[in-house]
Amino acid sequence: MNFWSADRRPGPSVPRDRVESAQPGIDDGDAGGWRSEFQHDHDRLLFSTPVRRLSDKTQVWPMDENDGVRTRLTHSHEVANLARSIGSNIATQRPDLFGADLHKVIQPILSAIGLAHDLGNPPFGHQGEAAIGNWFKKRSGWIFDLDGPDGKQLDDIVPHYVRTEFTKFDGNPQTFRLITRLQTHRDYLGLDLTAATLSAALKYPVSANSAVEDHPVFGKCGYFESERDVVNWMRERVGIAEKERHPLTWIMEACDDIAYSILDVDDVMKKKIISPDDVLVILQHDERSKDHPAVEKITRKFKEIHDLKRSPQVARDIKIGMLRAYLISALIEDVAKTFLASSDAVMAKTHAEAILDENLLCDALKDIARQHAFAHPSVLKMEALGAEALDELMSFFWDAISKRKKPDDFDSKRTTAMAKYGWSLVSPNYIEAAKLSQQNTGPSSGVRYRELRLLTDMVSGMTDSFALNLWNEVRSLPK
Structure with missing residues (x-):
């Protein structure tokens, strides 16, 4: 088993050294090997056309005139940033856990899959x-x-x-198809990513034929039949079978949940649909969140802002920033703590419950987003x-x-x-x-x-x- 396999798929044309660039213009200038294979993966994604297209794809507010509101592109960059932060948090507490270099392996893979996770969304x-x-x-x-x-x-x-690949169309397997098939490449390899990055990017590790209805991890098709050969190759390299997840996938999924729960609420406040004070009052009266230390801290900080006697508009922006920062910090700690508590099962590929599934603060925030954003x-x-x-x-x-x-x-x-x-x-x-x-x-x-x-x-x-x-x-x- 090698979670961190840096192998890339063999091309049908000219054999090539793994150190040499498969896509001139993206990886040129690395003759000294100062970037790892996984840093190459991140950069190939970053410079790809599908990533740029995310700037004109809906997060919550379609084609919004407010340029401060998130698109899929800003959302994806934030998920990538959160994933890198949480991976660093976990690796700092348990340096032996992943068995791989934090800066050359863990961080670039997390950044890459965070950036890629929504590429297939229509x-x-x-x-x-x-x-x-x-x-x-x-x-x-x-x-x-x-x-x-x-x-x-x-x-x-x-x-x-x-047939459910079509009647229950989902952006996740389309993402996998996009990065492995649809991007132009000399040897028909898409973005030619490593086995480890592809495995970590596979959010739902099942085909349409093996999906389990309503299961939190196996409930959706994660790859199409058209990419089964790629999945088989990848799994042989990383030692992960059907219905088994790469350890870093759990972190990326949790970061997506953080973004949906906090940053979508952040957009609601930016659009002045509700105020930061409204959000705080909701959290103070919700049984799931009212006693959370982050809510108590935000309450104190809001009082300090009132005492500064800043203009209402400036005070509002400061409060929005405070809400975002303290809530993100709280959920990052929660994710790291839960991941470490479940690390034996995660690394053994037997874990089967999303990291934030039972997080009450996250659930309370998602309800705010559903009521004031998605239902607007x-x-x-x-x-x-x-x-x-x-x-x-x-x-x-x-x-x-x-x-x-x-x-x-x-x-x-x-x-x-x-x-x-x-x-x-x-x-x-x-x-x-x-x-x-x-x-x-x-x-x-x-x-x-x-x-x-x-x-x-x-x-x-x-x-x-x-x-x-x-x-x-x-x-x-x-x-």
Whole structure:
């Protein structure tokens, strides 16, 4: 077992030394080996196009005019920062626990997976995931096994056990696909990340076929059949099997929970929907949080701010910063403490409960976010608009993909003017990935599976603005 395997997948073309760069321009200048393989991983992610796209993907507030409100990009940077901090906290208390160098291995892997964890999310966040899944559900009577709504049965139907990859579409396996398949690479290796980083990035370590309904860790599909070969290779290197998690994945998941519980509330205050004093009062009266030391400390600090007699606007901003700092500090300590208490099970790969699952302060904060952020009319309105846009765009791109003269040839001539236009918009690297998947074994090699995978690749890769602008353009075209 080697949690920290720095192996990278072998490419089909030119053999290469592991020290040499696989992607010139990103890793050049490291001939002296002053960066570890895992620091290379982080930098490859940081400079990648999907990370930049996160700046126009929804965290909570879609396309908000307030530039102080978080996007998926700022959220991901914060998760990466929190993960690095918590990893350092744990390693400082238990230097022997991980059996790997903190600065060259643990910190860069945590930073990398924190940065990558939301890359596969479609436009409009979780509502976008639901919209994609609903599109498939509405067509489940034919899309998986017939050549049309009233058509003939396909030779290579999509097996039932993988259909939930589409009807329950989730951004997590799309993330894994994005970093291992969809980014252009000389040897078709995506971002060519190490086995250890890929393993730690796999939040749900199960396929659609082995997911366990309502399970906290195995309840969602974590990788698609199209990436099963990559997962098998990775697991052989790190010694982690199906339904086993890499130790650092627990930390990344906890940091995502901290961000959702505290930083989404921070945005609510930034937008002046509720005040920091409102948040404090809620926490003081909630049975789950009222006696927490952090709440008591914030109460004292708020009184000190009142005594300073600063202007109300300045005092408000100071209080927001204090709330954020003290609450983050409290949950970082809680995560480190819980992780260390569960470390034997975590390192033995038998742990099965999220680190913050029973954290009362975190639960209280999540309820504030649900009530004042996710349920806000402006959020719900934009989510409804986004869902309608994605539904129509899915149909538009399905026509572009499927309406061709030769069913077995993705490059075959399109049969309608609208399909020709739509096909011209599909990313060439996504098309290349769909064609290359024919070399796989199992359901991911079938034409229909590859068509559906190409459809979800295209739509999930869009930013919020691109999706809305293209939707408006498509609606204006004559039918």
